Amino acid sequence: MKMNDQWWKKSVVYQIYPRSFMDSNGDGIGDLQGIIQKLDYLKLLGVDVIWLSPVYDSPNDDNGYDIRNYQAIMKEFGTMGEFDQLLTEIHKRGLKVIMDLVVNHTSDEHEWFVESKKSKDNPYRDYYIWREEPNNWGSVFSGSAWEHDETTNEYYLHLFSKKQPDLNWENPKLRQEVYQMMKFWLDKGIDGFRMDVINFISKHPDLPDGVKDEQQQYGDGSPYFMNGPRIHEFLHEMNQEVLSKSPVMTVGEMPGASPEDAIQYTDPNREEVNMIFTFEHMDLDSAPGGKWNLKPLYLPDLKENLAKWQTALHNKGWNSLYWNNHDQPRIVSRFGDDQDYRVESAKMLATCLHFMQGTPYIYQGEEIGMTNVKFDCLEDYRDIETINMYHERKSLGNSHEDIMNSIYTKGRDNARTPIQWDDSENGGFTSGKPWIQVNPRYKEINVKAALEDPNSIFYFYQKLIALRRELDIIVEGSFQLLLKDHPEIFAYERKWQDDHLIVLCNFSSSEIVIDEEDLLSKMQEYQVVISNYEQGNKGTLRPYEAIVLRK
Numbered sequence: 001m002k003m004n005d006q007w008w009k010k011s012v013v014y015q016i017y018p019r020s021f022m023d024s025n026g027d028g029i030g031d032l033q034g035i036i037q038k039l040d041y042l043k044l045l046g047v048d049v050i051w052l053s054p055v056y057d058s059p060n061d062d063n064g065y066d067i068r069n070y071q072a073i074m075k076e077f078g079t080m081g082e083f084d085q086l087l088t089e090i091h092k093r094g095l096k097v098i099m100d101l102v103v104n105h106t107s108d109e110h111e112w113f114v115e116s117k118k119s120k121d122n123p124y125r126d127y128y129i130w131r132e133e134p135n136n137w138g139s140v141f142s143g144s145a146w147e148h149d150e151t152t153n154e155y156y157l158h159l160f161s162k163k164q165p166d167l168n169w170e171n172p173k174l175r176q177e178v179y180q181m182m183k184f185w186l187d188k189g190i191d192g193f194r195m196d197v198i199n200f201i202s203k204h205p206d207l208p209d210g211v212k213d214e215q216q217q218y219g220d221g222s223p224y225f226m227n228g229p230r231i232h233e234f235l236h237e238m239n240q241e242v243l244s245k246s247p248v249m250t251v252g253e254m255p256g257a258s259p260e261d262a263i264q265y266t267d268p269n270r271e272e273v274n275m276i277f278t279f280e281h282m283d284l285d286s287a288p289g290g291k292w293n294l295k296p297l298y299l300p301d302l303k304e305n306l307a308k309w310q311t312a313l314h315n316k317g318w319n320s321l322y323w324n325n326h327d328q329p330r331i332v333s334r335f336g337d338d339q340d341y342r343v344e345s346a347k348m349l350a351t352c353l354h355f356m357q358g359t360p361y362i363y364q365g366e367e368i369g370m371t372n373v374k375f376d377c378l379e380d381y382r383d384i385e386t387i388n389m390y391h392e393r394k395s396l397g398n399s400h401e402d403i404m405n406s407i408y409t410k411g412r413d414n415a416r417t418p419i420q421w422d423d424s425e426n427g428g429f430t431s432g433k434p435w436i437q438v439n440p441r442y443k444e445i446n447v448k449a450a451l452e453d454p455n456s457i458f459y460f461y462q463k464l465i466a467l468r469r470e471l472d473i474i475v476e477g478s479f480q481l482l483l484k485d486h487p488e489i490f491a492y493e494r495k496w497q498d499d500h501l502i503v504l505c506n507f508s509s510s511e512i513v514i515d516e517e518d519l520l521s522k523m524q525e526y527q528v529v530i531s532n533y534e535q536g537n538k539g540t541l542r543p544y545e546a547i548v549l550r551k
């Protein structure tokens with residue numbers, strides 16, 4: 001692979017969740033024209049690539065991750081003509097765009113599935129996974145992973161909602177259809193794909209029951225569909241048939257992938273994908289039993305985990321770096337302090353991530369420090385995962401308060417409230433009624449205010465992005481964790497040729513005295529590259545202080 005084919009190593013990606021980004025026509029739903037209106041804002045931020053969450057035709061059971069037609073645009077978002085216009089406007093500004101590729105499943109309204117369920121000998125029957133009897137797997141969105149279908153008296157597999165039947169990747173005809181569809185979008189000129197749960201596509205052919213303990217209703221099927229038996233073969237085939245033909249960028253969303261798996265997926269010689277999204281650092285504030293069982297983050301766990309990924313992939317594969325996406329709560333509310341130190345902690349978290357090796361992803365609103373929300377009642381929530389979980393836990397006897405507390409801390413709608421563009425009604429997102437309520441903090445936290453304040457989180461992100469372009473060490477350097485067991489400070493160094501960086505981040509609201517001789521003398525000697533306090537480098541770390549030193 002030629003180095004300039006690896007443009008994505010030097011890029012910063014910005015994720016747009018179109019439904020919540022900008023509404024141009026007052027129907028309360030973000031749309032393609034809304035995105036076009038805001039491209040100059042992204043250009044000002046300085047990102048290189050836009051990841052567009054699904055904009056395809058969909059009945060919206062899972063906000064577009066249930067696709068009815070891969071080659072049509074969702075009506076609420078616009079037309080194919082407007083998509084072409086968006087693509088032109090993106091490229092005109094020197095930006096690139098990657099699209100979501102959701103091919104573990106389709107919508108149950110996709111014509112393949114409509115055909116598939118008609119009869120056992122329908123030519124599309126084998127595009128999906130049908131069985132006479134279900135196994136014990138549970139769905140990610142609660143309940144069984146199997147749904148009975150009356151027409152043929154069989155069950156189909158759906159790892160997510162019952163309106164998201166899983167595709168059968170064992171079928172070579174299905175694989176060819178997917179590759180043709182990918183070519184359709186690449187021929188339009190898009191610059192790559194973000195691949196939804198792509199390491200789920202190869203299921204163990206026997207679909208064995210999963211382990212389940214007595215209190216649980218369903219078994220854990222993940223050992224039989226995560227990183228399954230033919231996954232590397234399928235990804236290599238996709239690479240050879242489609243991706244290798246042009247210098248595109250690919251990132252595979254891969255829950256349950258270890259660093260060793262990641263090396264296999266991203267080693268350039270194996271020709272699979274460029275990078276993956278790991279989930280390990282997002283699972284550290286969950287107790288056993290999954291994300292809704294809350295546990296406070298213990299900082300040394302986070303340090304150990306991220307350090308493990310940094311060192312394991314160095315010179316072997318490639319990392320992606322993220323705190324946020326449309327499935328995760330807002331990072332400033334999660335690992336920072338969204339009350340007294342919102343600005344400081346948002347900048348600290350950004351510093352901690354953006355000086356690591358890998359391709360950073362910024363999720364819409366992160367660059368202005370948007371926070372989690374607490375809606376009063378379940379009816380205000382829109383996410384199918386949240387709603388199904390609420391009913392399941394309620395029926396198991398959990399209290400309303402406990403469940404709502406889990407939703408406030410972990411629910412996906414935290415990330416999906418509209419972008420707060422200004423302090424006018426609905427945060428300037430829409431002139432109509434937004435599809436989900438705007439975060440009430442929009443009067444204080446919004447893009448307009450951020451752009452008017454030279455010390456805003458926005459300009460800090462702008463600086464971090466620019467630094468990545470200036471300093472090769474950020475892209476190329478080795479990584480070494482410092483103060484490994486310190487409970488409040490996340491510190492590391494990067495080295496490359498004669499260059500040396502030290503990154504110090506205080507994850508607490510107390511002032512921390514640095515008492516390591518060696519580090520103290522470096523703090524005297526080295527230059528400050530960036531800091532989130534006006535007067536950098538006092539030899540201590542103030543609440544949520546981040547400082548980067550260079551020699």
Ligand code: TEU
Pocket residue numbers: 062065066102140160196197253255291326327385412
């Ligand atoms: O998510 C996959 C996934 O396993 C989790 O992130 C999951 O959505 C949930 O947050 C676990 O608690 C991808 C998409 O990013 C997500 O939006 C979709 O709902 C899902 O796949 C199905 O397409």
Ligand code: CA
Pocket residue numbers: 023024025026027028029030031076
């Ligand atoms: Ca609209």
